[in-house]
Amino acid sequence: MNRHSSVAVTVCLLVTIVACNPGGGESGFRPMEPGKVLFWDRQTTETADLLRKMIDEFNTGREGPAVEAQYAGDYSDIFRKVRASIQARAVPDMAVAYQSMTSEYVRAGACLPLDPFMADPAAGLSSEELGDFFPVVLETNRLPQFGGKMYSFPFCKSVLMMYFNKRVLAEAGIQQAPATWDEFLEQCRQIKAKTGKSAYAVSVDASTIDGMVYSRGGDVIDGNTTLFDSPPAMDVFRLLETLAKEELAYQIPPGSADDKVAFSQDRVAFVFRSSSHRTNMTLLMEGNLDRWGIARLPQADPAKPTTVLYGPNICIFDTTPEQSRVAWDFVRFFTSRENTVRWALATGYVPIRKSAADHPEMKKFWDAWEYNRTAFDCLPFARSEPTCAGWQEVRGLIEDAETAVLSQLRSADEAARELKKAADAVLAAG
Amino acid sequence: MIFERILGPLDSLFDRIGRRKTGDAPLAAFLLVPAVLVLGVFGIYPLFFSIYISLFDLRMGRGAFCGLENYTExxxxxxxxxxxxxxxxxxxxTIPVAMALSFxxxxxxxxxxxxxxxxxxVYFLPYVTSVVAAATIWRVLLNPHYGLVNAALGAVGFEETRWSQWLLEPxxxxYLATGGLIPESVGPSLALCCVILFEIWHSSGFMIVILxxxxxxxxxxxxxxxxxxxxNWFQVTRRVTVPLLSPTIFFLLIISAIKAFQAFNSFYALTGDGRGPVNATQNMTVYIYASFFLNGREGYGAAVATLLSVAIVALTLAQWRFVGRKVYYE
Structure with a gap:
């Protein structure tokens, strides 16, 4: 290739690259699979079967594009995939998302506000219907940093719970699950002393840390500044430090279910997981309901309990008006009273409507085991986690801090201070 | 046969066009088109595009021109x-140990x-095994509570210590070997050593076959x-085998160095997210991945990717310059 040809090829290449305009001239998105209302979800096994069955019922007899659920990995996988699809400007019609994820999608201009759908006289929700939802499950979807608009709708809701193994507690001579954090630590020590077992298998998780802070009467954010150096947050890290130093707790590999396995084998007394793990835990405990129980998180003040509201919402992406409309219709269908009860009974998620409490099937289920209603009873005082953009990155920092304390790489105070500094920097960068 | 059928008429065509002036160049250029297209679309273009977007503060596909800010950051x-x-x-x-072992x-x-x-x-089998499948098995083996490795160590009388945390130990x-005499931040973490061990096991088969x-x-x-x-054996190896094998060793060195700098699969599959405990296994490619897909900063991720490419090119040139001289060609 001579010099002129080289220059020509280089110029062509540069023109092509610049023509791609990475700065973002193109604003619209297109559906990933036109003619289909694609829904990216994370349900597996029996719950996925139920979801598909409900989708089939929704699609039956309807004209226009049909809803199709696609398993897209866990929540983090879905977040990564949606991000990649936004970069490619070809998005699914719906996806499950936590609020911090939704904020990122909204920031990219990919998510539709749901207020117009909700206010639609024909296909919206009446004020009575809206009043039937627990306020916390609706409010958590309003994003203050984006004009307080609803950018997602509650889909599968659950709360952070403490699972306790009655056999291990009995071995240590403990009759009742702890109600306060002081009791929790005391019981952990008693279990170690009497049985030689670690009391608590820790699944490192930012939401659990948030829940522990809330249950101590604290908060994790104030405006755009985190509160990880506040006394309640420091106390959480100090508790973890004590648990690790005294070998009362151990960390399980990320993403594994080792804590639940250890729990089912009577090797630990406590596991902190969302209430949605109830069905899975029942299977692991081979249906023996006398061996274990579910309680709300230990609290600093049991008279003012708090826990974390878990569970994804569903957001609708800006594909085509027709497909977005079908997506909204599906959201409305899925969150009807009958369906929220049906979903809760089969999955371990909590029903998101107040009227579910009067549903005969729900009552029957709650009467079947004394702990079946515990999660639902937590809903009135459950709190959602921060929704601001950047929080998703902060979650990773929280988990790093937790791991650093559990592995005794950092002291509690060091980890909390470093976390605050790093998290504030992320939030400040916007 | 097929090639003859296709190339025969083409050759005649180029003859008629006027081979006398250009020789075989038109035919050669024509035959190169598919390879150049593939290389251009999937190699050259992404490289230049990556450099280009590294000049933008791109987040989720949108962002303004920011010059060299991403590089400075x-x-x-x-x-x-x-x-x-x-x-x-x-x-x-990985490289010295895997090469010595393979030799x-x-x-x-x-x-x-x-x-x-x-x-x-048998030795080649690990190399042809899927990294993800093999890493999953290794994760199970190294599980601190249910893994075979700790069970075996326990059976021969080793106490449970921090060593038993394997992939969870940052x-x-x-630090662990000296009981805390050396600061914990010095040297690779135990989690990273597990990844290194896995890579040695996985890549040795390829080196053995080439050697x-x-x-x-x-x-x-x-x-x-x-x-x-x-x-004796050592003298024969040192004075005869190694010098005559030096072109092969040099080839493996270049390939292994590039592979080590680009390693991603083993990190990701072994640790679940690539980063490991408190970022203990976050290498450059995992960092690029995190910048792109976890933190949504494509411009910044592209800048780091460009820096990594520069580092690889520099390393390869240095190898040619300093090690290439010692290679003995018959």
Missing amino acids: ALTTPNFWHSLVVTLYFALG LVASALFRIVRGRSILRT KGVL LAGMTAIPRELEESARIDGA
Whole structure:
């Protein structure tokens, strides 16, 4: 290739690259699979079967594009995939998302506000219907940093719970699950002393840390500044430090279910997981309901309990008006009273409507085991986690801090201070 | 046959167009088109595009031109340097050990007459096994509570210590080995050492096969005459085998260094997210991945990717310059 040809090829290449305009001239998105209302979800096994069955019922007899659920990995996988699809400007019609994820999608201009759908006289929700939802499950979807608009709708809701193994507690001579954090630590020590077992298998998780802070009467954010150096947050890290130093707790590999396995084998007394793990835990405990129980998180003040509201919402992406409309219709269908009860009974998620409490099937289920209603009873005082953009990155920092304390790489105070500094920097960068 | 049918008429066509002036160049250019297209679309274009977007503060596909800010940010961010250090530890931990081990195994296999093919296949098996599948098995083996490794260590009387945390341990091996005399941030973490061990196990098969092929090409009479002159195994290896094998070793060195700097699958599959405990296994590629897909900063991720490419090119040139000189070509 001579010099002129080289220059020509280089110029062509540069023109092509610049023509791609990475700065973002193109604003619209297109559906990933036109003619289909694609829904990216994370349900597996029996719950996925139920979801598909409900989708089939929704699609039956309807004209226009049909809803199709696609398993897209866990929540983090879905977040990564949606991000990649936004970069490619070809998005699914719906996806499950936590609020911090939704904020990122909204920031990219990919998510539709749901207020117009909700206010639609024909296909919206009446004020009575809206009043039937627990306020916390609706409010958590309003994003203050984006004009307080609803950018997602509650889909599968659950709360952070403490699972306790009655056999291990009995071995240590403990009759009742702890109600306060002081009791929790005391019981952990008693279990170690009497049985030689670690009391608590820790699944490192930012939401659990948030829940522990809330249950101590604290908060994790104030405006755009985190509160990880506040006394309640420091106390959480100090508790973890004590648990690790005294070998009362151990960390399980990320993403594994080792804590639940250890729990089912009577090797630990406590596991902190969302209430949605109830069905899975029942299977692991081979249906023996006398061996274990579910309680709300230990609290600093049991008279003012708090826990974390878990569970994804569903957001609708800006594909085509027709497909977005079908997506909204599906959201409305899925969150009807009958369906929220049906979903809760089969999955371990909590029903998101107040009227579910009067549903005969729900009552029957709650009467079947004394702990079946515990999660639902937590809903009135459950709190959602921060929704601001950047929080998703902060979650990773929280988990790093937790791991650093559990592995005794950092002291509690060091980890909390470093976390605050790093998290504030992320939030400040916007 | 097919090629003849296609190329024959093409050759005649180019003859008619006027081969006398241009020789075989038009036909050669024509035949190169598919390869150039593939390389251009999937290699050259992404490379230049990556450099281009590294000049933008791109987040989720949108962002303004920011010049060299992403590069400045990368070079002043501790996480970038940490990931570079992890990458260097990984390269230094895998390449020399894997090459030495492979050389020893290849030498042994070369001398074995019966069963050599079977053994060669056995050693090559890890390389053809999917990284994800193999890493999943390793994760199970190294599980602190249910893993076979800890069970075996326990059975032979080893107490449960911090060593037993394996992939969950962010502290340095030197810290653990010296009981805390060396700071925990010095040297690779235990989690990273597990990844290094996995990579050695996984990549050795390829090196063994290449080295065996190289050894086969060495004239036997050279080694035999050295032995007749009284040289022992070590002397024969040092004075005859290694020099004659140096082009093969040099090839493996270049390939392994590039692979080590680009390693991603083993990190991701072994640790679940690539980063490991407190970023203990976050190498450059994982850092790029995190910048792109976890933190949604494509411009910044592209800048780090460009810096990584520069580092790889520089390393390869340095290898040519300093190691290439010592290669003996017959």
